Amino acid sequence: MQVTSLFLMIVGLGLLAFFLSFQRSARYNGPTRLRSLPHHYASLTAVWTVFPALLLMIVWSIIEPSYLQQKIEASLTTEIADQSSDAIGLYLNRVHLAIASGTVDADPVVQSLVVAYEKAALQSRYLNTAMVLVLCLGGITLGLSKILFKVHARVGIERLLKAFLILCSGVAIVTTIGIVLSVLFESIRFFNAVSVFDFMFGTSWSPQTSIRSDQVGSSGSFGAVPLFLGTLLISLIAMVIAVPVGLMTAIYLSEYATGKFRTIAKPTLEVLAGIPTVVYGFFAALTIAPFIRNVGESIGLSVASESALAAGIVMGVMIIPFVSSLSDDVIRAVPQSMRDGSLALGATRSETIKKVIIPAALPGIVGSVLLAASRAIGETMIVVMAAGLAANLTVNPLEAVTTVTVQIVTLLTGDQEFDSPKTLAAFALGLMLFVTTLLLNVIALHVVRRYREQYE
Amino acid sequence: MQQRNKKTASPSLSLGNFASTIGENLLNDAKISTRDVNVSYGDKQAIYDASLDIGRNQVIALIGPSGCGKSTFLRCLNRMNDTIGICKVSGKLMLDGEDIYAKKMDPVLLRARVGMVFQKPNPFPKSIYDNVAYGPRIHGLARSNAEVDEIVITSLEKAGLFEEVKDRLNAPGTSLSGGQQQRLCIARTIAVSPEVILMDEPASALDPIATAIIEELIDELRQNYTIVIVTHSMQQAARVSQRTAYFHMGRIVEVGDTNRIFTNPRHEMTENYITGKFG
Ligand SMILES: Nc1ncnc2c1ncn2[C@@H]1O[C@H](COP(=O)(O)OP(=O)(O)OP(=O)(O)O)[C@@H](O)[C@H]1O
Ligand SMILES: [Mg+2]
Numbered sequence: 001m002q003v004t005s006l007f008l009m010i011v012g013l014g015l016l017a018f019f020l021s022f023q024r025s026a027r028y029n030g031p032t033r034l035r036s037l038p039h040h041y042a043s044l045t046a047v048w049t050v051f052p053a054l055l056l057m058i059v060w061s062i063i064e065p066s067y068l069q070q071k072i073e074a075s076l077t078t079e080i081a082d083q084s085s086d087a088i089g090l091y092l093n094r095v096h097l098a099i100a101s102g103t104v105d106a107d108p109v110v111q112s113l114v115v116a117y118e119k120a121a122l123q124s125r126y127l128n129t130a131m132v133l134v135l136c137l138g139g140i141t142l143g144l145s146k147i148l149f150k151v152h153a154r155v156g157i158e159r160l161l162k163a164f165l166i167l168c169s170g171v172a173i174v175t176t177i178g179i180v181l182s183v184l185f186e187s188i189r190f191f192n193a194v195s196v197f198d199f200m201f202g203t204s205w206s207p208q209t210s211i212r213s214d215q216v217g218s219s220g221s222f223g224a225v226p227l228f229l230g231t232l233l234i235s236l237i238a239m240v241i242a243v244p245v246g247l248m249t250a251i252y253l254s255e256y257a258t259g260k261f262r263t264i265a266k267p268t269l270e271v272l273a274g275i276p277t278v279v280y281g282f283f284a285a286l287t288i289a290p291f292i293r294n295v296g297e298s299i300g301l302s303v304a305s306e307s308a309l310a311a312g313i314v315m316g317v318m319i320i321p322f323v324s325s326l327s328d329d330v331i332r333a334v335p336q337s338m339r340d341g342s343l344a345l346g347a348t349r350s351e352t353i354k355k356v357i358i359p360a361a362l363p364g365i366v367g368s369v370l371l372a373a374s375r376a377i378g379e380t381m382i383v384v385m386a387a388g389l390a391a392n393l394t395v396n397p398l399e400a401v402t403t404v405t406v407q408i409v410t411l412l413t414g415d416q417e418f419d420s421p422k423t424l425a426a427f428a429l430g431l432m433l434f435v436t437t438l439l440l441n442v443i444a445l446h447v448v449r450r451y452r453e454q455y456e
Numbered sequence: 457m458q459q460r461n462k463k464t465a466s467p468s469l470s471l472g473n474f475a476s477t478i479g480e481n482l483l484n485d486a487k488i489s490t491r492d493v494n495v496s497y498g499d500k501q502a503i504y505d506a507s508l509d510i511g512r513n514q515v516i517a518l519i520g521p522s523g524c525g526k527s528t529f530l531r532c533l534n535r536m537n538d539t540i541g542i543c544k545v546s547g548k549l550m551l552d553g554e555d556i557y558a559k560k561m562d563p564v565l566l567r568a569r570v571g572m573v574f575q576k577p578n579p580f581p582k583s584i585y586d587n588v589a590y591g592p593r594i595h596g597l598a599r600s601n602a603e604v605d606e607i608v609i610t611s612l613e614k615a616g617l618f619e620e621v622k623d624r625l626n627a628p629g630t631s632l633s634g635g636q637q638q639r640l641c642i643a644r645t646i647a648v649s650p651e652v653i654l655m656d657e658p659a660s661a662l663d664p665i666a667t668a669i670i671e672e673l674i675d676e677l678r679q680n681y682t683i684v685i686v687t688h689s690m691q692q693a694a695r696v697s698q699r700t701a702y703f704h705m706g707r708i709v710e711v712g713d714t715n716r717i718f719t720n721p722r723h724e725m726t727e728n729y730i731t732g733k734f735g
Binding site: 341356 | 541566567578580582590
């Protein structure tokens, strides 16, 4: 049987097992009361039916290809088997091709190999189906036998659920570790070509390397300082806009606004976060940047047509809802008794907000600001469109700058050799970015915790 | 005033009729006097025609079954009801002859004069010191840090808490026990030198020992402050108060000297309540 139909069969048997077992335990009329509910027993029976069979199927599908390969190799005639490994490889390729396309190869040796392969595959499939069936039926039998009621099904199900949850969280953790490790290894390869020192403290970024050694052209310089400075500059501009506006909005929404206004204003604000960043990007490039340039020129400043300021402002607007929405939630979570206590002492509303509410909500507010900051640091599209690609080493917000994320994109788009320092640099940048945001989070957590200790 | 008193005091002992208050609800030299106060939350009326005088340097206990409007009435006295949008108050409420609900009365200053202690201790998430210093600081009661120190210490002393916390004034207020927290809240209220202290079931979240300490404290505070206390405990009302007002379904049914109310209630409902027949 094919894998899909086999799978469907297992599921079907599982459902059947559940149903039968449920009926049976619901009708149970023994001398003592059952320790668990019918659905516990039914679930357990279903698990017994399905789980071993599924496990077998997975294991089988992992080892089957190499088993078949072995079969083919074993059936090679000695005359071919004695040839060089290249020739064998060639033969095997032709066999696989013939199997995959279903065509008949002219070579009789290949033909016979294909026949041998198909025979083995058929055998394997029958064997697999048979074993799965045996396991399923075994599970059902066990579940419908007397043994079932000896098991404490409720505890068993709880344990299984817990194991399942651990497995799920394990997937997330393993994936994260995998990503970090792969980035780390590629970065190490990069640092073999370019020294860490040059990368971390170099002030010039021009990643164009010559592809062939005889080409004239730059050898590439990989100083990441301009990129990080650019990221910092733009994020800073964005935060300078988003934090005060977002916080004030949150205070208004949570402390002053009427319920009706809130129910309209909050979703409206959250729409801001839902606008695709590309849209923000062209808004920044086509509206804000020219506007800043015109204003700047009219007062005699030279402003680049793509500027950090334009990107920063638009990014700031984009992340306002991150600050306002989360801060609003944490401010509203401050118990009413705090407000009452303060007001009853004759404090005004704004004194209450400033001296009691905000301090009490501060850990949450810091959290929302951090979330916004990491969003700003990771933002790419707006910067590509509005701040340019030029890696200028500057803190002047009126000049074009570029950021780490933008450079990662430009390094990896287009046709690239995968092991040139140019592409590997993207991994090194990614690693640096990762470490930076991690540090940011750790520091913030620390700050929040210290604050908590002081007050709670 | 006298005339009114006579009218309202006309005894009507039937269970169904408690439209007007019986007993001695009015006084000659009251700290706070309320006349025909009606309070409603939106469509729902919570207080009907309440007229009650609160005597100087006395403790008056407000008792009555749950939901009868004790807290609502209490919160009218320092306009804490202002914070509830749907709450409407009408009638006359006077503090030393000044109209509490007059336009020119600043609720912020009023609340500095009429402090409030809540049912659940609600210290701010600040240090013990800052909790007490909070009020004096926002009202500019102290010119220097030394003066703040002094206010904090005397307030804590008056609240009977200083000895217990003098070594850890910088510890968070929330790290204290429930009873200590409630005394901290009392100290915090005293620190702004109010004239009246409103207490809404101040001991209901506390164990008997902490309750006894709070009750003793209330008795001492009576020397300098006028105190209105809401309580569900008949014994507590009897122990700490000089006058008692019995509320029922938004109306003040009977008012009188605490001794008199507990030994010789005139209204059947009061009697039923204090003897535990209902409520
Ligand atoms: N914020 C509010 N909004 C609407 N109705 C309210 C509000 N607060 C109180 N009420 C209503 O007003 C009535 C009086 O409530 P109040 O809290 O004054 O009772 P209470 O005597 O203090 O009761 P308890 O002894 O349980 O504290 C109740 O029916 C209550 O439902
Ligand atoms: Mg109440």
